Amino acid sequence: MAEILQLVIAGLATGAIYALAAIGFTLLWQTSQTINFAQGEFVMLPAFFALVAMNWFGWPFWLSCLVAILVSVLLLGMVFKVIVVDPMLKQGVLPLVISTIALGLLLREGAKDFYSAEAQPFPYIFPDRQVSVLGVQLSLSQIGVLLIALAVIAALQLFLSRTRTGRQMQATAQNPTVARILGVPVERMILYTFIINAALAAMASLLISPIYLAKFSNGEHLGLAAFVAAIVGGFNQVRGAIAGGLLVGVIDNLAAAYVSTGYRQSVPLILLVLFILFRPQGLLGRREERAV
Template sequence: MANFVALLIAGLATGALYALVAVGFTLLWQTSQTINFAQGEFVMLPAFFMLAAMHAGLPFWAAILVGLALSVAILGFAFKRLLVDPMLRHGVLPLAIATMALSTFLKESVKTFYSAEASPFPSIAPDAYLHLFGLSVSWQNIVVLGVAIAAVVALQFLLQRTRTGRQMQAAAQNPTVARILGVPVERMILYTFLINGALVALASLLISPIYLAKFSNGDTLGLAAFIAAIVGGFNQIRGAIVGGLLLGIVDNLSAAYISTQYRGAIPLCLLIVIILFRPNGLLGRAEERTV
């Protein structure tokens, strides 16, 4: 039982990370129909920004800020202006393929210009275990969970309670009407890209101490975000959170109790069942179809 709870907490921590990445993924989809296949690499990259800043002699906290700023500027602003804007009008698939090329580009660039080896990355959590009611839980997991929850709550607050957040929601739900009502839709779309840049930097900060900073880190993560977003409903931020947590827990538990050989497939099969019974995802709304 203790083992089960430990697995559950580890699964929750992994799931919280997936959720963080999936929320950004969903935001981009909502406002601009961007399926970002490079999302995993977006999480891989900020760790290297931070490492490079530390090599330049900055202390860890300053390096984090530099990484965050670069991430927002490059993975948020430049990504939107250079790649998304020119292709926005031409449907979902060409842009999705272009982001696939982008993911190769980012991965290979880090491998060639930084290092093909995994680099150790400092952790913001103490390397110790917390003993509670006969359970030992690593601080790492607790910090990951805590930071991820805080980030999601802050984002929800921004979206639900502030004027800008509501404008962003309006821009996502019905750009035409939002524009008529005077919402600067273009700027709202840009904001979602900037938020995504910040979210991936945060995820990078949390995940890199666990897996070490390596160019290939994005492979599984991007896929996990994609799956979490779909299972949750793709057009719902709450859905992405539920999808991420579910994926993390199912992944950890099925590997421990069912089969490690088919580790990758069991969550997928379970999730397919969900999709078939709820074709719009767990919390999704049906998207309107034009006849």
């Protein structure tokens, strides 16, 4: 029982990080029909921004994390939208998807050449101590990661539902044409979603890199996990992405412990196939119909 509880907590902690990346997927899709296949690399890269700030400029860890988030917002949010998304979106969804795949490869190889092909140590945000909860030894770091990820998600949900800008962003996501008629600055709202996506990706990067170590290839697994989480949860709902992320994290851990580490990566993919076959709208997603 203690083992299962530890596995579930560890899975929730990793799953919450997947959820941060998965939310970005759904936000971009909802507001701008952008399927960002470079999302994994968006999570990989901010750790390198922080490493450059720490190791090249000698800045303290907390400042380096802040700089990583700001640089991510600028490059992976604003510049990404202006340079890649805006020109390509006019050509349709498929050319944009191909562009993001190319961008992902570029970022991966760029990180390798610019920094290193080897994994780099990355500091833990929380101390690596244990706490006893109901007689079960749990990692303080895992609990901290889980809490911080959930706090970020809760803040985002509050922002989207309780603020004027948040509601305008939701209106943009639901129907940009009507939103524009109602006076919502749709273009600015879309830009905000890219900024939020970049900030969430940076948060995910700072939380996952102490576990994975910072490495150029981390995006491959993270991008896939986030994509699966978004689909399983429901591609058109932020709360679906959260549920999907947590579910994928827990299933991944249980599969590693009770099936085999060899098959652990296939288990979330099997889950994805099952959802596409039997519940295509995902756990919490809305069913969408197209008019002919």
